[in-house]
Structure formats: structure tokens, C-alpha cells
Amino acid sequence: MKKQSKDVKNRPTSSGRDSKEYFRPKSKKELKEILKNNDILTIIAGGTDLLVSNYQKLYKIDKWLDLDLIDEFKEVKIFDDKIEIGSMVTHDRLVRLEKIKELFPILHSAALDLGSPQIRSRGTIGGNIVTSSPAGDLLPPLLVYDAEVVIISDQEERKVDLNTFFTGPKKNVLKEGEILEKIVIPLKKDKSRGVWKKVGKRKALVISSISLALNIVFDKDNIIKKAKMAIGSAAPVPLRIKSAEEILIGQSLDSIDYIKVAKAAAKQISPIDDIRGTAEYRISVAKNITKSALKEVTK
Amino acid sequence: MKKKGRGMATIMFGFGYGEGFPDHSIAEVEITPDNIIKLRTAGADVGQGFLTTMTQIAAEVLKIDPSYIEIVGQDTHQSKNSGSTSATRQTFFSGNAVREASEELMGKLYHYGSLHFNSNHPELTVNNGEIYHCENKEDKITYFELADNIKKRGESLSAEASFFPKTYAPDKKTGQTEKNYVAYTFMTQVIDLKIDTDTGLIEVLNVYTALDVGKAINPINVEGQIEGGTVQGLGMALTEDQVIKDGITLNPDMTNYLVPSIKDIPNFESILIENEDSDGPFGAKGVGEPTLIAASPAVANAVYDAIGVRIKQLPITPEKILKALEESHK
Numbered sequence: 001m002k003k004q005s006k007d008v009k010n011r012p013t014s015s016g017r018d019s020k021e022y023f024r025p026k027s028k029k030e031l032k033e034i035l036k037n038n039d040i041l042t043i044i045a046g047g048t049d050l051l052v053s054n055y056q057k058l059y060k061i062d063k064w065l066d067l068d069l070i071d072e073f074k075e076v077k078i079f080d081d082k083i084e085i086g087s088m089v090t091h092d093r094l095v096r097l098e099k100i101k102e103l104f105p106i107l108h109s110a111a112l113d114l115g116s117p118q119i120r121s122r123g124t125i126g127g128n129i130v131t132s133s134p135a136g137d138l139l140p141p142l143l144v145y146d147a148e149v150v151i152i153s154d155q156e157e158r159k160v161d162l163n164t165f166f167t168g169p170k171k172n173v174l175k176e177g178e179i180l181e182k183i184v185i186p187l188k189k190d191k192s193r194g195v196w197k198k199v200g201k202r203k204a205l206v207i208s209s210i211s212l213a214l215n216i217v218f219d220k221d222n223i224i225k226k227a228k229m230a231i232g233s234a235a236p237v238p239l240r241i242k243s244a245e246e247i248l249i250g251q252s253l254d255s256i257d258y259i260k261v262a263k264a265a266a267k268q269i270s271p272i273d274d275i276r277g278t279a280e281y282r283i284s285v286a287k288n289i290t291k292s293a294l295k296e297v298t299k
Numbered sequence: 300m301k302k303k304g305r306g307m308a309t310i311m312f313g314f315g316y317g318e319g320f321p322d323h324s325i326a327e328v329e330i331t332p333d334n335i336i337k338l339r340t341a342g343a344d345v346g347q348g349f350l351t352t353m354t355q356i357a358a359e360v361l362k363i364d365p366s367y368i369e370i371v372g373q374d375t376h377q378s379k380n381s382g383s384t385s386a387t388r389q390t391f392f393s394g395n396a397v398r399e400a401s402e403e404l405m406g407k408l409y410h411y412g413s414l415h416f417n418s419n420h421p422e423l424t425v426n427n428g429e430i431y432h433c434e435n436k437e438d439k440i441t442y443f444e445l446a447d448n449i450k451k452r453g454e455s456l457s458a459e460a461s462f463f464p465k466t467y468a469p470d471k472k473t474g475q476t477e478k479n480y481v482a483y484t485f486m487t488q489v490i491d492l493k494i495d496t497d498t499g500l501i502e503v504l505n506v507y508t509a510l511d512v513g514k515a516i517n518p519i520n521v522e523g524q525i526e527g528g529t530v531q532g533l534g535m536a537l538t539e540d541q542v543i544k545d546g547i548t549l550n551p552d553m554t555n556y557l558v559p560s561i562k563d564i565p566n567f568e569s570i571l572i573e574n575e576d577s578d579g580p581f582g583a584k585g586v587g588e589p590t591l592i593a594a595s596p597a598v599a600n601a602v603y604d605a606i607g608v609r610i611k612q613l614p615i616t617p618e619k620i621l622k623a624l625e626e627s628h629k
Contacts, residue, residue, distance in 0.1 A: 052554070116560075199498045199500065199617075201500070201537075201538050201557050201616070201617065202538060202557055202559060202560050202562070202563050203502075203560060203562035203563050204560040204561070204562040204563075205560050206557065206560075207554065207555075209617070275542055275549055275550050275555045276555075277617070277618065278618055280618075281499075281617065281618040281621060281622075284621050284625065285497065285498050285499075285617075285621070288496075288497035288498065289497055289498065291497075292497050
């Protein structure tokens with residue numbers, strides 16, 4: 001391993017665009033060629049996580065794969081039954097897309113709460129998913145909207161349900177040589193109502209202490225037909241709260257037992273003590289914001 | 300649910316090194332023939348507006364537009380000691396040194412002016428960078444022309460002053476003395492906030508400040524000091540926390556050591572009280588550090604007003620609020 005040196009004179013300077021091993025394909029086809037001929041590539045999208053986690057040790061990265069010239073990965077396509085969002089779509093673009101605001105209001109709100117204007121302008125939806133932080137702001141909304149991801153390699157293409165994508169803190173099912181191409185969210189006919197809550201110690205540029213996404217479909221008699229709920233920053237992965245969902249289905253507005261739902265949510269999460277909050281705090285807040293979110297959505 | 304609260308705190312702050320230390324500042328002012336007044340001070344501007352304040356003081360005493368003043372020698376190789384930018388002391392110490400040097404130079408303007416007009420000083424008027432005889436206002440000479448004239452005689456229009464007040468060492472047994480610090484700044488703040496009882500998060504809404512500044516040499520800069528200092532104080536009150544475990548700091552970065560962001564900053568309304576009651580330049584007092592102090596007690600009082608719980612350890616985190624709320628409901 002190269003030793004990190006504080007001596008500026010001896011610090012290697014060949015990194016990034018200076019290097020002949022900095023790949024910047026312009027199409028999916030070119031990308032596949034590069035994947036075929038190289039192993040162990042460090043993939044960079046917006047760089048808002050990668051550059052921070054590799055601060056002062058970027059020179060250790062031998063081979064870069066920069067996705068920012070692949071226009072196919074920046075497309076947003078709307079079909080009758082689904083919407084496809086390219087992995088290189090930035091948070092800022094998500095916020096500005098009227099269709100996202102209209103069809104997926106929780107995703108819109110979460111993108112608006114993410115980081116700062118600078119981070120939103122660089123960071124991408126694909127990066128947020130691949131980083132796989134339990135605190136990733138877009139992840140609970142994507143879970144409640146039943147998102148799937150399309151993963152490609154030089155050989156094949158596969159589709160993975162986001163519910164099974166995350167395997168641990170900053171871990172996921174992606175294998176070496178696989179790239180996240182796009183996110184597919186089904187468009188449903190039912191009208192739904194959603195709530196997004198991000199709890200952080202300040203109003204901007206903050207990693208959430210806990211977050212919650214709730215999306216509910218009522219039938220014509222105001223009975224809950226479908227309920228989807230997910231919580232972030234309270235388990236090794238962003239988590240669907242299926243126990244709470246089960247309690248909610250079939251309930252009418254005035255029959256919801258808020259405390260029961262809140263308790264179910266608190267039981268399913270497994271938070272830890274860290275710098276952004278104690279486990280005890282997160283459990284209390286999970287209960288409180290579950291109750292508030294339900295009250296807001298049924299108002 | 301959101302609960303609102305209002306809290307108040309009053310502070311006093313003795314500034315300068317005080318306590319018997321030989322605290323002082325030296326400044327030089329020179330009128331040059333090339334239309335510049337050079338003001339030499341080593342005081343450091345760290346964003347608080349020191350250079351603006353010194354320029355204003357020199358321009359005020361010398362009765363000339365501030366645009367003629369150029370600060371030089373911001374370097375201890377080129378200028379004499381001005382002391383540190385710390386202890387809320389630069390406006391008071393360097394401001395007085397600049398004022399005294401400028402007064403000394405004003406005396407020289409009258410002296411060489413009276414020689415030029417072959418007259419006595421009560422018959423001269425010095426204003427707006429010019430000297431003229433009361434009886435003939437058309438016959439005038441600028442400071443810079445005068446500087447050029449006397450330069451030919453091998454003399455210069457320059458002055459130096461050292462502001463070096465007596466400070467008093469505290470009694471070794473009692474810690475008391477006649478006057479521990481050169482002057483005292485007083486401030487009262489009222490803070491309004493809102494607590495989210497779901498999350499324990501505090502949102503600061505309004506900050507009302509009354510600051511006894513003696514004399515506001517630059518009122519906008521003083522308001523800036525109040526706002527900047529208070530926001531630092533709010534960070535201390537609410538989020539800033541160095542977390543150490545087994546000797547290791549767990550949050551040695553700005554991602555996890557949280558200072559307020561622009562979105563966390565409340566509304567400000569400030570009143571400047573100008574009693575001109577200190578020995579500072581034009582009665583001014585230091586306002587750097589004092590503006591930080593009242594935020595924490597005012598926030599703690601507002602929290603008590605909102606939820607009826609006294610929190611006695613900073614920062615007042617959402618965890619502490621939520622725990623207090625849960626305990627008070629038991």
C-alpha cells in the first residue's frame with residue numbers, strides 16, 4: 001500500500017484526468033467495453049460521497065470510471081405504467097421535474113431536503129442508492145414507491161427490487177463490474193397521499209438522525225387500501241416497516257390505532273447510538289413521527 | 300406539537316487584557332504629497348471590520364474623506380506593536396492609538412498651516428482636506444500640498460501615538476481590584492423559539508438585542524458583530540459538541556460537528572445604546588466576544604418557558620429535550 005505522506009513534495013500527483021486510466025465513456029456501449037477490459041474500477045458519479053470518504057487519499061485510486069458523459073444515464077422517461085430515472089440524474093434535477101413533484105411528492109420533498117444546493121447540483125439518485133447509507137435521503141421514498149433498479153455489466157442486465165438491494169450499512173448486492181443504470185418506479189392508478197419527515201440537528205446540510213416516508217392509498221369509502229412505510233437511519237439499512245403497514249390496511253380514518261402503529265414501527269427498527277442520536281432517542285422519535293405522519297396523511 | 304417560549308439574558312463583559320498587563324497599541328499616520336494618508340497599524344482584521352473602523356476614526360479626526368486613508372504596514376516588520384486581535388480590544392486600543400496619532404497630526408496641520416499663511420491658528424480653518432484663512436476662503440492649501448511644501452524643508456506631516464492605559468493587577472488573595480478591565484460592555488437579549496415535541500428539535504425564531512456599545516463607530520458593522528456573535532452562541536447553545544470517547548474525538552469534521560447553517564439563522568432586531576461612557580475612541584467599547592455570551596442562557600430560559608424544564612448542560616440537544624418531556628409526563 002502507498003503510504004500517505006504529509007510531505008507535499010513527495011505526494012503523488014498523478015490522479016484523475018492526468019491519468020491514462022481515467023475512463024470517461026460517452027455511451028453505454030463504450031462503458032461496456034471498458035468494463036470488459038478492466039477490473040477494479042472506482043466508479044464516480046457526482047462525487048459528493050466518494051470525494052469526502054477519500055479526502056487526502058485520492059491518489060490511492062488507480063483506475064477511475066467517470067459516468068458523467070453518458071447521456072443515456074441522465075434521461076427521465078415517462079411511460080403509461082412506469083417512470084424510468086437514469087442513475088446520473090442529479091437531486092437538483094429531480095427537484096425541478098414537475099412530473100416527479102406531481103407523481104412522487106415524497107421523493108421530491110426528500111430530494112429538496114438533501115444536503116445543500118451544491119450537493120444537490122452534483123449528487124445523483126444513482127449515487128445515493130449505491131452509497132447505500134442507512135441515512136440516504138432518497139431511499140425511504142424510493143422504497144415506499146416500490147422502486148426497482150436496473151443493473152448492467154459487460155455481459156448482462158438484471159433488475160433488482162430495491163427492498164432486496166441493501167444488505168448492510170453501505171453494502172448492497174452490486175458485484176464487481178456492475179453499474180446501476182436506472183431506477184424504475186411503477187405508476188399506479190390509485191390516488192395516494194404521502195408524508196416525508198427528515199429529522200436532523202439543523203435545517204440544511206445535515207445527515208438525518210431519523211427519517212420517515214409514508215404513502216397511503218384510500219378507497220372510495222376512505223378505507224386504507226394500501227399502506228407503505230419506510231424509515232431511514234434507524235437500522236443497518238433503510239427499512240420498510242411492514243408490521244405497521246399490515247396494521248393499517250383495512251382501517252378507516254377514525255379507527256386507526258396510532259399508538260399501536262407507532263409501537264410496531266419502534267419494534268421493527270434496530271437503531272444504534274451514534275453521533276447523530278442515541279438509540280433511545282431514535283426509538284422515541286420513530287414513535288412520535290409515525291403518529292404525526294399518520295395524522296397528517298389522514299387530515 | 301410545537302411549543303413556543305421566550306427567554307432573556309443580560310451579560311457584562313470586561314474587555315482588553317486588563318489585570319495589570321502592559322496592554323497597548325501604537326499607530327502612525329502620515330500625510331504624503333501623493334494624495335494619500337498612510338495609516339500604519341499592525342492590528343489584524345479577521346473579518347470584524349477593524350480596517351474600516353480605523354479608517355473612519357482617522358478620517359473623522361483629520362476631517363477628510365475616508366477614501367484618502369490607506370492602511371499600510373499590516374506586518375510586524377513594518378509597523379510597531381498593536382497587540383493581538385483578541386480580548387475584544389482592537390477598537391478600544393488601536394482605535395485610541397489611531398485617534399491620538401491623528402490628533403497629533405491635526406496639531407501639526409495647524410502648526411505648518413499657520414506658518415504657511417503667516418497667521419495664528421485661531422484664524423485658520425481646517426476642513427475637508429484643506430486649510431484656509433478665515434478672511435480669505437479662496438486662498439487655500441490642501442493637506443497634500445502642505446506636505447509637499449514642508450518635505451522640501453526636510454520635514455514631514457506625520458505623527459505617532461501609543462495608547463498605553465494603566466491596568467490594575469487583581470489582589471492575589473481576593474482577586475479584586477479597582478478596575479480589572481479598561482471598560483465593560485453590557486448586553487441584553489430576548490430570544491423566541493419553538494420546540495417540536497415529536498423530535499425535541501428547537502427552532503430559534505427571533506433575537507432582540509440591546510447592546511451598550513458606548514459609541515457605534517460603524518453601526519452596520521456593530522449589527523454584524525451582534526448577528527455573527529449570536530449565531531456562534533446559538534451553535535454553542537444547541538448543536539456544537541465535541542464528542543470524545545476513550546480520548547478520541549468522534550466528530551473532528553464539519554459534517555458531524557454542527558455549526559448553524561444559513562437556514563438556521565433567526566430574525567434579528569438590534570438596538571445600539573450609545574452612552575459614550577468609556578475611554579475608548581469617541582466613547583466606543585469592544586463588541587466582539589460579548590455578543591456571543593447571552594445566547595445560551597437566553598435559549599435555556601426560553602426552553603424553560605416553553606416546556607417548564609430547566610436544562611443545565613450545553614448543548615441543549617433534541618435528546619435532552621425529549622427525555623425531559625418524557626420525564627415530565629411520567
